[in-house]
Each structure stands twice: as C-alpha cells, then as structure tokens.
Amino acid sequence: MMTNAIRFMRLRVPMVVLALVLVVGSIAAMIVNGLNYGLDFTGGTLVEVEYSEAPELEAVRQQLEEAGFSNVVAQQFGTETSLVIRLQEEGEDVGRQVVETLRADGSEVELRRSEYVGGQVGSELREKGGLAMLLALGAILVYVGFRFQFKFAMSSVVALAHDVIITVGAFALFQWDFDLTVLAAVLAVIGYSLNDTIVVFDRVRENFRKIRKGTPEEVIDISITQTLARTLVTSGTTMVVTLILFIFGGDAVRNFSIALMIGIGIGTFSSIYVATAIALMMGVSKEDFLLPPKEGAEGVEARP
Secondary structure, eight states, rough: OSSSOOOGGGHHHHHHHHHHHHHHHHHHHHHHHHEEEEEEEEEEEEEEEEEESSSHHHHHHHHHHTTTOOEEEEEEEEEEEEEEEEEEEOTTHHHHHHHHGGGGTOEEEEEEEEEEOOOHHHHHHHHOOOHHHHHHHHHHHHHHHHSHHHHHHHHHHHHHHHHHHHHHHHHHHHTTTEOHHEEEEEEHHHHHHHHHHHHHHHHHHHHHHSSSOOHHHHHEEEEEEEEHHHHHHHHHHHHHHHHHHHHSGGGHHHHHHHHHHHHHHHHHIIIIIHHHHHHHHHHHHHHGGGGOOOOOOOTTTTOO
C-alpha cells in the first residue's frame, strides 16, 4: 500500500463546510441580486458600425446614453474601427437611430448590420438554457451510475451542481453580464469537472479492488494522490489558456473566460474534496466494487 499518500480526507469535514458556505452564499446572491442577464436573454438590439477612424469606446457609450439609449455595451469587433453595440431598445429603426446619434459629432459612421432579439425570444432562451443544464446533470447521473455505481453517481452530480451554483453565484454577486456565452462556459465547466471526477473515481474503483488492507479513507487518499499530478497539469494548462483569453480576448469573450476560470478552479476543488467526501458519507466501500463470484466458486472471494 502507498505509504506517502497525501491525507486529503483528513480535511474533508472543513472542506465540505467550506463548500456549503460557498453554495449558500451563491444562492443568497442569486436571490438578493438576481442575474444581470445580457441581451440574449432580455431582448434588445445588436448594431454593427464601421468608423473611418478608431473611436474611443467610452465616448461612444456616453454619447449613446446621453441620447437616451439604455444598457449600452460597445465592443471592438475584428478591427479598431469596427464596433458592435448592444442596446436594451428593440425595433427595426434602432440601428438607424444609433448611426444618426453617432454622426452627430461629425464622425463618419457606416451601418453594417442591425439585429434585434425580442423579449419573448430572450425568455425562451433563458428557459431552454436552464433546461439544458438540468438535462446535462440528469444524463451525467445515468452515465456515472451505469459506469460505476449509484453512490458515485450521486456524488458526482452533487459536485457538479456545486460547481454550477458557485460559478453562477459569482455572476450574481458581482453583477457581470450573464449571456449565452457564459451559459456555454457553464456547460463546458460541467463537462470539464466531470472528466476530472471520472478520472479520480476510476482510480478509486481500481484501488478498492487491488488494495486488500486499508480503510475507504486511505484508499481514496491514495487514489487522489496518484491522479493529483494529472489533475494539476490539466487544470493549470487550461487555466493559463483561459487567462490569456481573458487578457487578450477583449470584451466579447471576457465574461466567458471569467466563467471558465471560476469553474476550473471550483471544479478542481470539488473533484478532490466534494465528490469523494460525499461518496464516503454515502458509505462507499470495497464491497461495492467486488466482482460477483463465478458459479461453482462458493467460498472463494471474488477477484478483479
């Protein structure tokens, strides 16, 4: 048996308490503040314009807000002279009105496109986005239960729900825009965190069958220690790429990268502590993974 295993499970109680505090705090932030939904979910207009010279984004926002437009978001799109402007207002004439407002100071501005999303469409997207997350968690419950065991299935789904709630709660707390790109990031976090959890659970199952002596806590500590290098390398490299995306990707993908960074960090934590600690609380043991004995082999312990 591995004698230099890190004793992760010795801290499982305070780590689970920390996880509960973060989940409760995230739920409280969602109830008190609510989510700051982007135009994808609330409805509004997207206008793409082309300037003859690179404009100041803050000046563009201020110019439109002074003209009466609400929730103005201006971002560079492709080049310094091309802007995408998102507004709360709806209607086919909004694009023309935006261009006329921007031309008022003498700037040369050309309208490239104008698209708007109605409030009803935004509401449908919000409902379908929530349904997509629930379906993903349900499918994961079935998959893990089929591949491993029901105790691991419940543990993994609880850990994934923990990751989603904290990620979304951060957006509610700081009132960052929550749009379709952020929803895509949350779904990506579910897949990422599940992959990490599956790797740990697979090693736990293998070690429960191989290690004849040792408590469930010791077997799980050995399993996490054996997979720790892989977990840290995967999380670290993914975090570096996401950080570069956050720094150099611009406003268009900033919230997407923030959601990924939060999700990767929380997902790594939950794979090590939350999922395994819940499995222990549910009484996972060596007997759960013993292969059934062959017929005619009574009295002989099943071997993998």
